[in-house]
Amino acid sequence: MTITESTARTIPPFPFPTAHTPTLSYWQASNRGPSSLWNHGRGDPLPSSADFVIVGAGVAGASLAYFLTREGGAGAGKSVVVLDAADVGSGASGRNGGHVAPYSWRGLDYLTRSFADSGAGLSEADALEVIFSEYDNLQLVKEIVKTEGLDVHLKEVTRVEVVRTEEGAARNKDLKEQFDAAHARSRHAGREVAWDLVDDAEAARKLSRVRDALAANKIPAASNHPHRLTTALLRLALESSHSSAAFFSWTPVLSLSQEAGQWTLDCGARGRISAPNVILCTNGYTRHLFPDDLAQGKGIAKFVTPYRGNAALITPPAAYSGAGALGNTLGLERGAYICPTDSGLVIGAHNSALTWDKPANWADIYGVENDGVVPDKFRAWLANHCRDVFTGWDEGPREGLAQVWTGIMGASADMLPLIGPVPDKPGLWTAVGFHGHGMSRILLCSRALERQLRTGEWDERLPRVFETTAARLEKVRHAADDRPWLG
Numbered sequence: 001m002t003i004t005e006s007t008a009r010t011i012p013p014f015p016f017p018t019a020h021t022p023t024l025s026y027w028q029a030s031n032r033g034p035s036s037l038w039n040h041g042r043g044d045p046l047p048s049s050a051d052f053v054i055v056g057a058g059v060a061g062a063s064l065a066y067f068l069t070r071e072g073g074a075g076a077g078k079s080v081v082v083l084d085a086a087d088v089g090s091g092a093s094g095r096n097g098g099h100v101a102p103y104s105w106r107g108l109d110y111l112t113r114s115f116a117d118s119g120a121g122l123s124e125a126d127a128l129e130v131i132f133s134e135y136d137n138l139q140l141v142k143e144i145v146k147t148e149g150l151d152v153h154l155k156e157v158t159r160v161e162v163v164r165t166e167e168g169a170a171r172n173k174d175l176k177e178q179f180d181a182a183h184a185r186s187r188h189a190g191r192e193v194a195w196d197l198v199d200d201a202e203a204a205r206k207l208s209r210v211r212d213a214l215a216a217n218k219i220p221a222a223s224n225h226p227h228r229l230t231t232a233l234l235r236l237a238l239e240s241s242h243s244s245a246a247f248f249s250w251t252p253v254l255s256l257s258q259e260a261g262q263w264t265l266d267c268g269a270r271g272r273i274s275a276p277n278v279i280l281c282t283n284g285y286t287r288h289l290f291p292d293d294l295a296q297g298k299g300i301a302k303f304v305t306p307y308r309g310n311a312a313l314i315t316p317p318a319a320y321s322g323a324g325a326l327g328n329t330l331g332l333e334r335g336a337y338i339c340p341t342d343s344g345l346v347i348g349a350h351n352s353a354l355t356w357d358k359p360a361n362w363a364d365i366y367g368v369e370n371d372g373v374v375p376d377k378f379r380a381w382l383a384n385h386c387r388d389v390f391t392g393w394d395e396g397p398r399e400g401l402a403q404v405w406t407g408i409m410g411a412s413a414d415m416l417p418l419i420g421p422v423p424d425k426p427g428l429w430t431a432v433g434f435h436g437h438g439m440s441r442i443l444l445c446s447r448a449l450e451r452q453l454r455t456g457e458w459d460e461r462l463p464r465v466f467e468t469t470a471a472r473l474e475k476v477r478h479a480a481d482d483r484p485w486l487g
């Protein structure tokens with residue numbers, strides 16, 4: 001991977017309250033009714049203590065609160081407090097592409113590439129555990145939405161991965177063969193994966209309506225309204241009769257300190273709160289809670305780096321509306337990911353596509369914490385993309401780009417999340433570093449974290465390689481600086 005500019009390694013100021021006005025996503029703008037949790041607990045006094053404090057009310061914090069407060073959960077009969085520096089879903093969870101899209105065999109590529117070669121450096125067996133865990137996460141999302149009766153616009157869809165280059169098509173086939181062989185010799189052998197390769201350009205074009213499609217992978221996935229999902233899970237926690245749960249929005253945690261088995265969180269003008277267990281669900285902003293690590297360029301602060309993602313709402317032309325509307329979600333090689341909603345298409349720019357297409361260099365993306373700006377060149381890329389790739393996409397007046405936004409994610413040094421207790425800091429836990437792929441991982445991680453908080457044991461249904469270990473944190477200290485996402 002070539003870096004055109006190196007990322008800054010100076011300590012930026014604490015980002016909350018933001019000095020800028022954040023952009024507004026379609027999801028945030030379309031979830032404002034009485035059941036949303038805007039400003040929830042904003043003026044309420046903070047309790048001085050709780051059994052569990054969760055920092056961050058994105059889908060990680062909200063789903064962890066949900067699992068903690070179920071009957072028999074770790075938080076049953078106890079108090080659970082959720083804090084967010086702004087509103088629920090104000091981070092990436094309220095600003096994403098709406099996909100719950102497990103990786104197909106293509107995931108093997110980055111998972112098995114060596115750490116030195118900017119991959120996750122996993123064995124084939126561990127890579128398969130990750131791939132199948134995403135499949136399990138999809139089932140878990142569907143199950144919770146169904147059993148809880150959540151109105152979060154969940155749709156079961158086929159995600160069509162569109163291959164557009166000869167080189168990509170050859171690699172796609174190789175990866176499928178590699179996956180099939182690895183699957184057959186793994187403990188998952190016999191487990192059906194309903195994935196399909198459409199290895200014919202004309203059929204791929206017909207399926208995707210992408211002009212230059214050469215092949216396509218059909219992958220079972222889901223789309224949803226992520227701001228509604230995050231809100232609904234947090235609301236279920238607040239309404240639980242098994243725990244006493246509370247949420248305080250606009251409550252930034254400025255620093256953490258530990259004394260006599262208690263963590264104390266300094267929330268500035270909002271006060272202080274202590275708890276024996278504090279779980280950081282702060283994703284892209286985590287480094288600010290580890291200022292010593294940040295200054296020295298090591299540990300969690302180096303492991304999880306903020307980075308920008310950009311997305312837009314596109315009003316489709318008549319040929320792509322009504323009976324002509326896209327039914328599948330799409331992920332385009334060197335292009336966008338595309339999620340149809342009733343209000344239009346949510347499309348997001350793969351950062352690799354932006355850098356390949358050259359409107360961006362890595363410094364435009366990594367180390368960025370400001371979600372108040374969409375650079376003009378990204379806006380233009382998003383505005384033009386459907387015109388550039390789809391057959392028969394003829395925009396009339398007031399069709400096309402309707403809304404555009406930025407969200408900040410947490411890039412992980414090895415592209416895998418950090419889940420579990422922080423080494424040498426008893427009572428401090430992390431669920432961070434989802435590397436732009438959290439909707440396909442987080443619910444499974446939160447379920448496992450609840451179990452570990454309750455029993456002290458790792459939940460073996462979650463890949464062990466997600467664990468926050470000293471070895472992983474140490475590895476990053478010596479990692480070559482050619483990973484543009486390293487802090």
Ligand SMILES: Cc1cc2nc3c(=O)[nH]c(=O)nc-3n(C[C@H](O)[C@H](O)[C@H](O)COP(=O)(O)OP(=O)(O)OC[C@H]3O[C@@H](n4cnc5c(N)ncnc54)[C@H](O)[C@@H]3O)c2cc1C
Nearest residue numbers: 056058059060085091092093096097253309407437438439
């Ligand atoms: C444009 C875009 C498109 C994406 N598309 C997809 C997609 O289609 N599929 C997919 O799987 N993933 C996608 N992602 C990634 C996905 O949104 C994230 O992986 C996921 O939302 C992370 O959830 P989280 O709860 O860990 O973090 P966040 O949602 O970012 O939540 C972290 C929260 O912590 C709070 N916080 C941070 N620090 C503090 C502090 N010190 N004190 C108090 N509060 C604090 C923040 O205010 C924030 O609300 C996309 C992301 C973006 C930006």
